[in-house]
């Protein structure tokens with residue numbers, strides 16, 4: 708069994724010259740494209756440390772070691788400058804999850820950059836995805852407490868990840884899938900809230916040369932891992948509550964969410 712081996716490289720420098728690490732269970736240099744590759748992404752927002760730490764612990768887990776037959780690439784830290792500073796944005800104050808080249812909007816509530824793909828971190832991720840053509844992409848964020856599928860081609864992946872959770876583990880989350888087809892006008896309204904996000908580009912904007920599109924899910928971690936249910940409307944202060952909880956007991960938060968998150972990631976890799 709060789710699955711615990713990790714092949715690491717950088718996919719490109721950040722604004723301040725830091726590497727953006729990629730860790731794979733196969734040799735990225737020897738094999739540019741592997742069939743049915745899964746790409747897991749964390750740390751797009753530098754002030755969401757749990758997304759980084761949960762992917763780093765996944766790389767050390769028995770589940771990772773057992774993924775021999777499935778090609779998996781982990782980008783635990785997509786925004787190293789933001790992580791270093793503890794900020795959502797990159798070093799130039801841009802929200803990398805509003806900087807992608809599909810449905811990009813200069814009027815975005817979060818700073819989207821001067822143009823689509825204006826930031827080196829987003830370009831590095833775009834070029835890496837175009838070169839490696841992952842069939843499945845899972846991006847981790849804080850903390851809307853839901854599993855989102857972007858695009859009809861992503862529904863089955865999200866359902867497989869959801870099926871990996873037992874009923875108690877599902878309680879702090881909800882599952883959101885959209886069956887809206889590409890090019891349907893209603894999408895513009897439905898997704899106006901996150902223009903230029905990675906989910907929109909991969910889920911609706913990206914088609915590989917063979918005509919396929921990646922299955923794209925966003926795993927929004929719980930703001931309260933012990934919540935009895937996920938309310939339809941989140942309280943405005945849910946992020947502030949989470950940051951308080953994190954400062955008090957980050958280890959306890961990670962212990963509570965890790966089994967479910969790792970189960971969903973494993974299901975995505977095996978799908």
Ligand SMILES: [Zn+2]
Nearest residue numbers: 752755848849
């Ligand atoms: Zn985020």
